[in-house]
Amino acid sequence: MEPRIPERFRERYLPVVDDPDAFLACLGELTPKSFRVNTLKSSVAEVQARFAGYGIGIRQTGWCPEAFVSDVPELGGTLEHFLGSIYLQELASMLPPVLVRKELETARLVLDACAAPGSKTTQMAAIMRNKGMIVANDIDYSRIRALKFNMEKTGTINTIITNQNLLHFPAQLQFDAVLLDAPCSGEGTIRKTDSVLQEWSERVIEGHSHRQKQLIVKAFDLLAPGGVMVYSTCTLAPEENEGVVDTLLRERKDARLENVSVPGFRLSPAIMEWDGAQFSEEVSKVARVWPHHNNTDGFFLAMVRK
Amino acid sequence: MRRRITDSQYKAGKEAPAPSAADVLLYLEERFGLERALFSDYGLYATSKGRIYIGPKRLVNHPRIATVGLLIARSQGAIKPSTNLLQLFGRQVKKNYVVLGRENAATFIGGTDVKVTSGEKGDASDGYVLVRYLDFSLGCGMLHGSDVRNMLPKAKRLKIAYI
Incomplete structure (x- = not known):
């Protein structure tokens, strides 16, 4: 059943999505239950064997060996969940660390700029095998408790938590990799979060866009020369995605985009023109995730090199 | 808090x-x-x-x-x-651990104290112990005789369905 989607939402996206019927139908279905094997505590083979023993069907994704979809919703009641050997996480939300897996494997200093509740922080720590250091920052102190809990549950050691407005972050810190998973209007999470549509408006989108443009420039400034930044959101709004990346390219001439590619996962091209504005040709290197293509949340990814 | x-x-x-x-x-x-x-x-x-x-x-x-x-x-x-320490480094623990059976392990994960047999207790002495199920490290308990007091943080306790 389709959720009650505002007319203006339809007007914005149905003309730019490849299959409007599939898109709308998908928004009315819950996302499948998915999880990531936490290799700080277990191995893919061990978790597969345990789930086979339970009789729970799980399917490994073709684009991330640690990512699985499950037939059974009660993953939270498994021993593996208790132990922190698996981490319940929506598939699209696993993409940013996967995109820079090679860089993370050798990175010494990494910034997760808007880290709470820590899904991507703990995923990056696993890729880094608890080596190097992650600075996991969040402006909202009330969300740091969840971040801390997830770090402890997953056995994440190589991370410190900071509680600061990113815009005030010490300029002398220079990171090998930065993840800016920016606060956003969350349109991509409609499938699991009813409140997104209730609170949806273009005014909300504009507010997020304004802030995201400040954050992306600051996050880029914290990147060491040669470093890589991933900018991601869980929204479909071009004002919060392509428009934000376009602003960075105009404000920082040393910012270079790299093609976003995750072999085995279907990514879609950027929206290059929106609301009368034409984005830089370079913006074509970013990628969108439409929910109906991979049966996930909607998502956006850009990879920036300094 | x-x-x-x-x-x-x-x-x-x-x-x-x-x-x-x-x-x-x-x-x-x-x-x-x-x-x-x-x-x-x-x-x-x-x-x-x-x-x-x-x-x-x-x-x-x-x-x-x-x-x-x-x-x-x-x-x-x-x-x-901490339970977090014992879970992460539990496989390297060489002494002062107890190994619970399946039912006892589920009870412990749920946050309840358990009793151990001499076989489950092994050579462990009274004091803080690592609580294991098979070779999985469940967390910290306080052993006193045959009683294991549950030291799992409340937020970690879980009604387990698959073990």
Whole structure:
């Protein structure tokens, strides 16, 4: 059943999505239950064997060996969940660390700029095998408790938590990799979060866009020369995605985009023109995730090199 | 509710006072057979509240560090190892562990104290112990005779459906 989607939402996206019927139908279905094997505590083979023993069907994704979809919703009641050997996480939300897996494997200093509740922080720590250091920052102190809990549950050691407005972050810190998973209007999470549509408006989108443009420039400034930044959101709004990346390219001439590619996962091209504005040709290197293509949340990814 | 650790309680690049960190390492080695080398890639950090954290070897210079790494022990009076520590390094624990059967393990994960047989208790002596199920490290318990008091943090306790 389709959720009650505002007319203006339809007007914005149905003309730019490849299959409007599939898109709308998908928004009315819950996302499948998915999880990531936490290799700080277990191995893919061990978790597969345990789930086979339970009789729970799980399917490994073709684009991330640690990512699985499950037939059974009660993953939270498994021993593996208790132990922190698996981490319940929506598939699209696993993409940013996967995109820079090679860089993370050798990175010494990494910034997760808007880290709470820590899904991507703990995923990056696993890729880094608890080596190097992650600075996991969040402006909202009330969300740091969840971040801390997830770090402890997953056995994440190589991370410190900071509680600061990113815009005030010490300029002398220079990171090998930065993840800016920016606060956003969350349109991509409609499938699991009813409140997104209730609170949806273009005014909300504009507010997020304004802030995201400040954050992306600051996050880029914290990147060491040669470093890589991933900018991601869980929204479909071009004002919060392509428009934000376009602003960075105009404000920082040393910012270079790299093609976003995750072999085995279907990514879609950027929206290059929106609301009368034409984005830089370079913006074509970013990628969108439409929910109906991979049966996930909607998502956006850009990879920036300094 | 966990108290906020103020910024001044961490000093960038400065490890915990040697006696405190050393005490914890000595305890973990003597009680559980956890060798110091396991922790040599990391730094140990103490707060004024007697909590010991394991984290990156060196910290960055940042004015608003809220917390570092993983809480491994509290050391007010006696040292108490954390469940998080025992879960992460449990496979390296060589002594003072109990091995529960399936039913007892589910009960323990749910937050209840359990009784152990002499076979489940093995050579463990009274005091803090690692509680295992098969070769999985469930967390910390306090052994007294044949009773294992549940030391799992409340937030971690779980009604388990698949074990």
